[in-house]
Amino acid sequence: MTVRVSCNDCSLSQICLPLAVEPEQLDELDRMIRRGRPLKRGEHLYRAADSFEAVYAVRSGALKTYSMSEEGDEQVTGFYLPGEIVGMDGIGTAHHVSSAKALETSTVCEIPFTQLEALSTKIPTLQRHFFSLMSREIQEDRMLHMLLSKKSADDRVASLILSIGARHQRRGLSNTQFRLPMSRYDIANYLGLAVETVSRIFTRLQQQELISVDGREIQILDRPGLCGDSRKTCTS
Amino acid sequence: MTVRVSCNDCSLSQICLPLAVEPEQLDELDRMIRRGRPLKRGEHLYRAADSFEAVYAVRSGALKTYSMSEEGDEQVTGFYLPGEIVGMDGIGTAHHVSSAKALETSTVCEIPFTQLEALSTKIPTLQRHFFSLMSREIQEDRMLHMLLSKKSADDRVASLILSIGARHQRRGLSNTQFRLPMSRYDIANYLGLAVETVSRIFTRLQQQELISVDGREIQILDRPGLCGDSRKTCTS
DNA sequence: CGAGGCTTTGAAACAGTTCAAAACTCGTGG
DNA sequence: CCACGAGTTTTGAACTGTTTCAAAGCCTCG
Numbered sequence: 249m250t251v252r253v254s255c256n257d258c259s260l261s262q263i264c265l266p267l268a269v270e271p272e273q274l275d276e277l278d279r280m281i282r283r284g285r286p287l288k289r290g291e292h293l294y295r296a297a298d299s300f301e302a303v304y305a306v307r308s309g310a311l312k313t314y315s316m317s318e319e320g321d322e323q324v325t326g327f328y329l330p331g332e333i334v335g336m337d338g339i340g341t342a343h344h345v346s347s348a349k350a351l352e353t354s355t356v357c358e359i360p361f362t363q364l365e366a367l368s369t370k371i372p373t374l375q376r377h378f379f380s381l382m383s384r385e386i387q388e389d390r391m392l393h394m395l396l397s398k399k400s401a402d403d404r405v406a407s408l409i410l411s412i413g414a415r416h417q418r419r420g421l422s423n424t425q426f427r428l429p430m431s432r433y434d435i436a437n438y439l440g441l442a443v444e445t446v447s448r449i450f451t452r453l454q455q456q457e458l459i460s461v462d463g464r465e466i467q468i469l470d471r472p473g474l475c476g477d478s479r480k481t482c483t484s
Numbered sequence: 485m486t487v488r489v490s491c492n493d494c495s496l497s498q499i500c501l502p503l504a505v506e507p508e509q510l511d512e513l514d515r516m517i518r519r520g521r522p523l524k525r526g527e528h529l530y531r532a533a534d535s536f537e538a539v540y541a542v543r544s545g546a547l548k549t550y551s552m553s554e555e556g557d558e559q560v561t562g563f564y565l566p567g568e569i570v571g572m573d574g575i576g577t578a579h580h581v582s583s584a585k586a587l588e589t590s591t592v593c594e595i596p597f598t599q600l601e602a603l604s605t606k607i608p609t610l611q612r613h614f615f616s617l618m619s620r621e622i623q624e625d626r627m628l629h630m631l632l633s634k635k636s637a638d639d640r641v642a643s644l645i646l647s648i649g650a651r652h653q654r655r656g657l658s659n660t661q662f663r664l665p666m667s668r669y670d671i672a673n674y675l676g677l678a679v680e681t682v683s684r685i686f687t688r689l690q691q692q693e694l695i696s697v698d699g700r701e702i703q704i705l706d707r708p709g710l711c712g713d714s715r716k717t718c719t720s
Numbered sequence: 721c722g723a724g725g726c727t728t729t730g731a732a733a734c735a736g737t738t739c740a741a742a743a744c745t746c747g748t749g750g
Numbered sequence: 751c752c753a754c755g756a757g758t759t760t761t762g763a764a765c766t767g768t769t770t771c772a773a774a775g776c777c778t779c780g
Contacts, residue, residue, distance in 0.1 A: 315626060323630040337626060340619035346626065365612065369605045376601065382618040383576035389625035390551060390573060390582065394559040396632040397676025401736065432759060440633025442737055447760055463745080463759085637768070668727060678769050683728055699727085699777080 253307075254278050263331040263418050264305050265359070268377030276367060277374075282358040283307070287350040293334070295347045300338030302360045306330050309354025310429035313337075314437075315346040324438040327351075327430060329415050336382055351429045396440050404439040405449045406474045409459065409466060424471075428464040489543075490514050499567040499654050500541050501595070504613030512603060513610075518594040519543070523586040529570070531583045536574030538596045542566050545590025546665035549573075550673075551582040560674040563587075563666060565651050572618055587665045632676050640675040641685045642710045645695065645702060660707075664700040 255266045255278045269277050286309075287293060293304060296315060311328045325346055328334040338344040339361065368375035395404050409428075417423035428435075436446040453459045458474045460467040468474060491502045491514045505513050522545075523529060529540060532551060547564045561582055564570040574580040575597065604611035631640050645664075653659035664671075672682040689695045694710045696703040704710060 315630065317630060317634065321634065323626075323634060325626045325629055337619055337622045340616040340623060345623055365608070365615070369608060369611060372601070372605060375605060375611065378615075379601070379618070380576040382615070382622065383573055386573045386618065386621055386625065387576060387581055389622065389629070390559075390561045393561055393625070393628060393632070394551065394553060396629070397673075398553065398557065398559060431757090433757095437633075443759080444738080444761085445736060447758095448736095451760075667725090679727080680729085680770080681768060684768095687728075 253283055255281070258307070260305075260307065260331040260419065265333070265374075265377070268374045269371060270373075273371055280360060280363045280367070281305075282360075283355070284358060286353050286355045287311075289350055289352050291350050293348040293350065293356060294338075294344050296344055298344045300335070300341070300343050300361065302358045303333055303335040303339075303364070304348075304356040304358055306332050306334060307355040307357055310351045311348050311354060311356075312351055312430060312434055312438075313346045313348045322437060324434050327412075327434075327438070329412075329419075329429075331419060332415075333381055336385060351434070401439075401441050401445050402449055402452070404441065405435070405446060406453065406458070408435060408439060409468065410471075410474060412466075413468060423468075425465075425467045428466055489519055491517070494543070496541075496543065496567040496655065501569070501610075501613070504610045505607060506609075509607055516596060516599045516603070518596075519591070520594060522589050522591045523547075525586055525588050527586050529584040529586065529592060530574075530580050532580055534580045536571070536577065536579050536597065538594045539569055539571040539575075539600070540584075540592040540594055542568050542570060543591040543593055546587045547584050547590055547592075548587055548666060548670055548674075549582045549584045558673060560670050563648075563670075563674070565648075565655075565665075567655060568651075569617055572621060587670070637675075637677050637681050638685055638688070640677065641671070641682060642689065642694070644671060644675060645704065646707075646710060648702075649704060659704075661701075661703045664702055667700075 255261050255264075255274055258264070258266075261267065265277065266274055293311060306328050308330055310330075311334055312324050313326045313328070313334060314322050314324045316322055326334075328348075334348055334356075335344070337346055364374075364378070368378060395407055399407070412428060413423035413426060416426050430438075432443050432446050432450075435441075436443040439446070450459075450461050453474070454461045456473070458468075458470045460469055491497050491500075491510055494500070494502075497503065502510055502513065529547060542564050544566055546566075547570055548560050549562045549564070549570060550558050550560045552558055561573075562570075564584075570584055570592075571580070573582055600610075600614070604614060631643055635643070648664060649659035649662060652662050666674075668679050668682050668686075671677075672679040675682070686695075686697050689710070690697045692709070694704075694706045696705055
């Protein structure tokens, strides 16, 4: 039982795949997309070693991707918010190398990759857009590389908060006040820190009056301060 | 004055782009490639903010890519050996976001991206191969993410040594004995460590008789030991 | 052969971790 | 509707891997 929503009606079409497709060709893209039932918090969208069939656009909610090392510890590799594409790391190996799990009730649009590939050869702007998406994912990984390798724990947390804010803004929401969809554990894991450290930093950033924290509810009080802290280009 | 070498004669064709192209179509790929004069150690292939025109296949030598933070410190984001493709991070932004610099005398094949894109719509296996390459770059970034966020300094260095070895093997060279093309500074920077730490670790790994080190000359003496150290899947 | 860059080594300092424990949330079932 | 309990978050104190500072030795290439 697939839900009947079309890209035309979707509020995310301006930041999602459709933006690369002319209106007259949108139907073709639209028809290949499968919109399944919502994922409940904790449910998997796919698991490592599943065969790679599709990429997914997040429609609502939030997901995390993670992989497992041989010793069995988890590494959170990314967070995905509405309008973002998840699952591109599987293209090269024909099976997923990471798992994707819902952080809260979420809906996604499934885009079968073989069909997307075929359509891409017909619509150059779509091919280009997809190259761009992957390239930008690489760029972001490089920025994360710098974050992990050069920045202090405070900078890392500040940077994540700013990033979530900026991604909210892309959807027309406040970049100043929002709810973090992930736990302190996930944040710590993603940023290569201990949970205790992350918790202490939230408290500290609040004491410095850079943000106000209430559980997962965040409000940015002093953006320049927070940016300066993380020395990150302060878009938004 | 472009050098006259064709993909047909190139010993790297089995790990480089040509592997995705049928022999009868190889000429078309071949014709779009420009082979320039060698880069001397320290010369740039491109710099951050240069407009993005092409990706490059390394033919000989070795390069590093790096980006600069606002404060002006360098982050080495990758090392590129013969047969590998460098420059894909620029696709999404129309200009390069990092710089690429020769670590030693190197030659590269320049592949104009617009032409590659056009050819990709005609040769689906080429399109697929390019998606795969980018996807694998993302995968590797994710493994690096885990390395930086969860592993000890010793594990990181061991892992890099094993990676360089494996990449030598792909070209039919020894995966046990080789020369590192990069300085201790570059290794430290890439792995998020201090130079002194890296130097100490090389000494320590040698004391443990896992490797033998003579400057940049490396020999792996106890692969399982080195793998076990870095807990990395020990291919090769 | 000399100079600047690399590499190594030692000792002190520190950022972040680990261990331990208490306090809070929130969904669930009685 | 309230109480229970598992998972999450916070806080404190001791510990440790890595960095920083300092200095000497070593290539290598002009």
